[in-house]
Amino acid sequence: MRELTPVETVTSVHLPDLKARRSRHEGLSRRRRPSGSTEPTWSGFAHTGARKASCRREGASRGRRIDKEDTLTEYRKYLRNQTLPGMSEMQTDQMKGLPIPPIEKPVPEGAALIDLPSPESVASWEVTVVEALASRKSRREYGDGALSCEELSFLLWATQGVTGLIRGGLVTERTVPSGGGMHPFETYLAIRRVDGLLAGLFRYVATRHQLLPLGSPGDGPSLGEICNGQRFVDRAAAVFVWAARPYRTEYRYGDDALKDLLISVGHVCQNLYLACEAIGAGTCAVLAYQQDPLDRFLGVDGHDEIPIYLAPVGRP
Numbered sequence: 001m002r003e004l005t006p007v008e009t010v011t012s013v014h015l016p017d018l019k020a021r022r023s024r025h026e027g028l029s030r031r032r033r034p035s036g037s038t039e040p041t042w043s044g045f046a047h048t049g050a051r052k053a054s055c056r057r058e059g060a061s062r063g064r065r066i067d068k069e070d071t072l073t074e075y076r077k078y079l080r081n082q083t084l085p086g087m088s089e090m091q092t093d094q095m096k097g098l099p100i101p102p103i104e105k106p107v108p109e110g111a112a113l114i115d116l117p118s119p120e121s122v123a124s125w126e127v128t129v130v131e132a133l134a135s136r137k138s139r140r141e142y143g144d145g146a147l148s149c150e151e152l153s154f155l156l157w158a159t160q161g162v163t164g165l166i167r168g169g170l171v172t173e174r175t176v177p178s179g180g181g182m183h184p185f186e187t188y189l190a191i192r193r194v195d196g197l198l199a200g201l202f203r204y205v206a207t208r209h210q211l212l213p214l215g216s217p218g219d220g221p222s223l224g225e226i227c228n229g230q231r232f233v234d235r236a237a238a239v240f241v242w243a244a245r246p247y248r249t250e251y252r253y254g255d256d257a258l259k260d261l262l263i264s265v266g267h268v269c270q271n272l273y274l275a276c277e278a279i280g281a282g283t284c285a286v287l288a289y290q291q292d293p294l295d296r297f298l299g300v301d302g303h304d305e306i307p308i309y310l311a312p313v314g315r316p
């Protein structure tokens with residue numbers, strides 16, 4: 001294929017008429033979205049944040065441009081499939097024959113877990129994969145509608161649901177792929193409007209398809225504030241936060257775990273996008289957040305367990 005020169009612009013693309021096939025979501029959103037409303041875009045936040053960050057960086061490194069280049073070169077090494085300097089001798093814990101880490105974060109003894117309805121109880125299986133793909137987009141406008149417990153159950157199953165156990169129960173099979181099948185994520189939920197559940201913080205216990213209540217997040221900043229002031233996050237019915245437990249992947253892949261983790265979490269969020277389309281809800285991936293306040297919000301140590309990605313979910 002011929003490459004475009006810088007002055008050429010794309011004036012048309014092939015758009016198959018898939019959106020004409022009315023998805024459940026489009027039906028709902030047409031009914032519920034107030035006329036004339038426009039969805040805010042992320043660009044405002046992203047640019048503001050990026051400008052501030054770049055001002056700080058440039059201010060701090062004025063006259064030392066070479067440092068920035070070095071930093072970029074250094075970080076790009078993590079994108080390449082090659083052993084990093086100093087790591088060539090790394091023997092993974094799996095190679096050393098150490099025991100495989102647990103499938104998921106342990107549940108405190110005696111904790112009262114909440115049963116979730118079967119994910120199959122959602123009554124919207126008529127949305128096809130093609131329709132969900134065609135209507136998928138980042139949705140940042142949420143109304144006051146709640147999610148049902150069945151819908152939440154379906155979204156959790158779609159993103160991290162366990163579909164099988166292999167290797168004597170030491171490894172899970174799930175609705176999403178993950179490097180080496182290590183599934184290094186825990187799902188936290190900040191719930192505001194889900195029928196039958198009190199607002200608060202929860203952790204999804206995937207192996208049991210249950211919720212572990214973690215209480216209320218306390219008086220600190222809201223998730224929207226933590227996400228650099230992206231207020232639509234605070235209007236969601238529920239916010240999914242995925243925290244990596246890096247050792248699960250490091251155990252098998254050592255220093256290759258970083259790239260593996262970051263790619264794997266993208267699969268999780270994409271499943272959430274598609275599952276939301278299937279139930280007439282909306283979501284938006286969120287990477288712009290402040291690390292320490294998010295660690296505190298979830299009550300995790302930020303080292304053995306690191307929140308890395310969020311996605312608010314709401315009804316249009």
Ligand SMILES: Cc1cc2nc3c(=O)[nH]c(=O)nc-3n(C[C@H](O)[C@H](O)[C@H](O)COP(=O)(O)O)c2cc1C
Pocket residue numbers: 041042136137138139140230284285286287288289
């Ligand atoms: C890794 C990643 C990070 C993102 N972070 C944010 C974010 O912090 N805030 C936001 O509003 N959108 C965020 N988005 C959504 C993108 O802005 C959106 O996918 C893009 O504009 C394309 O629009 P579409 O998803 O509707 O096709 C993120 C998307 C990805 C894949």
